[in-house]
Amino acid sequence: MSFKITSELEAALRSVGVEGAIEFTAPPKAEMGDFAFACFGIAKTQKKSPVEVAKELELRIKNEELRMVSDVRAVGSYVNFFLNGAEVARMVIEEITRRGDDYGMGEIGKGKKVIVEFAHPNTHKAFHIGHLRNIVTGESLVRILENAGYEVVRANYQGDVGMHIAKCLWGVRQLRAEYETVKNKTITERVAFLGKAYALGSQTFEQDEKVKAEIGEINESIYTHDESIREMYTETRGWSLEYFDAIYARVGSRFDRLYFESEVFARGREIVKECVVKEIFVQSEGAVIFKGSEFGLHDRVFLNSKGFPTYEAKDLALAEKQFAEFDPVAIYHVVAKEQSEYFKVLFKALEFTLPKSKERERHLEYGWVKLKEGKMSSRTGKVVLGEWLLDEAEKEVTQIMSESDLPNKDDVIKNVALAAVKYAFLKTGIENDIAFDFKTSVSLTGDSGPYLLYMCARIRSILEKIGTLSLGEIPETIVLEEKRLLLLLGEFGAVTARAAALPDPSLIAHYLLVLAQRFSDFYAACSVVKSEGATRIFRAQLIKSVLTVAKRGLYLLGIKVVEKM
């Protein structure tokens, strides 16, 4: 039985004859009531005016004995309920205290396993802020789904074979001397060198037919594990992976299963070849394609004319492996929305090669991180690196904290900076683009990660002054700021449930912002330390509940709370 502050209201409406789904909305102004019930639906079925229906309901509900409700008023086409503050307080605080960190957890995913596949950077390529958004988003989705009761497998599919590698290695060959010297340098410098080599190879590839052929040969050599390239391939691949590990650690993500393209490409080719016989895939201009056009989609090449598997063929084998290993009810691929059409074709092809995957594969598309100056491109080398962004955020926070003398200041700086970056990515709806500009995107005030951490630090500070929390009766009078905070705390479970259903972390981010704003209202209006008796005890319990919910919400975003800041 899930906790619902409106369950008594629902029961009351039922008892006076309301049928169908009952949903409550918040009135536009707090003075108008705490919950509103719209009467348009009933008006339609009863063929009365909604205003009339609202008035009738008001009269009938007023006759009911309701513990939670202090007043009912028909306002226009709505029935507005005013809740009894003390009752709400008892209910909400009791529930949060009892459930602690479990407060807001759901059960729809209970007993179900899902895979969330995210990060998936390609080796030999730059790790830019788009990848950073991916990891931050994926990490949050994992936590949100776990919070809904799912068992989540964290997967990461890393591209370590393919044309992009060939392009990079061609570049490395051209920059042979630099390659030899860079070997002894830091991981950052080695990876920067790979980015440079990739840009060189990629640009030359498009301009020079001869180079195009050479890169094609390198690509084959990688697939066939040819001696000519093996050592260079292995070493540079290792650099990328070492670098990725450092980034995963820095942003606080981890994976249960690392998949590599190199472990699925052979099987990918087999699957397509088997299906050519069954005429699911057909020969065309020397390549093997899947006729997506017969399903209102578009055709795609699965094996190129040299017989090598493309990205699409590898994905067929990846899916096979994932279902064989985990048999999940769903696989979420966290991939930028540019590939939405691609995934439609892939999933259609999978219905033939792996029928059980039907309805279980899902592309979780997220928006671009656009630069003010235009789109990023690792081909041209015009990228903003993920590390740069984190470093930059740390510099800003360091400046703000220059006066501070916290003992663990460095940790706090790192944490606050990471919170700022993560929140900046997560507060925008998952499918929307982010127009990236450091000054406006990574904010440290207002609608920002640090603002949320600041709320937590303030609460902790007050609780420290209060000392041991005793239990006590809820005071008779609850002021507006307290009541609004309580009602918001009561909504947390509904918000986390919806965030998991969509799924979209921005709902949690937005909830936390409103929570922080309500807390600020409360903070300005009510003193905890200076209050007395029951009020003091109640307020201390209230802010402790706020802290519990805030911490849990931030956890769902992948953000760690600092004690002081």
Place this chain on the structure above:
RNA sequence: CUCCUCGUAGCUCAACGGAUAGAGCAAACCCGUCCUAAGGGUGAGAUGGGGGUUCAAUUCCCUCCGGGGAGACCA
């Protein structure tokens, strides 16, 4: 050319088909700190154009305009 997406204050973002479209930043003024001012308050500021469906449209449909993406051997 085809398909997919997006278009809300100067900027960055909100709004299960519902009441007076909410925030933050920037800019103006105020609260000099009495539980951490990384805070709070006051005022100003927006649904690209045109149709349609509906009691009700930022939200659904059509169309136009504008941005972005995808469309055969990259991922």
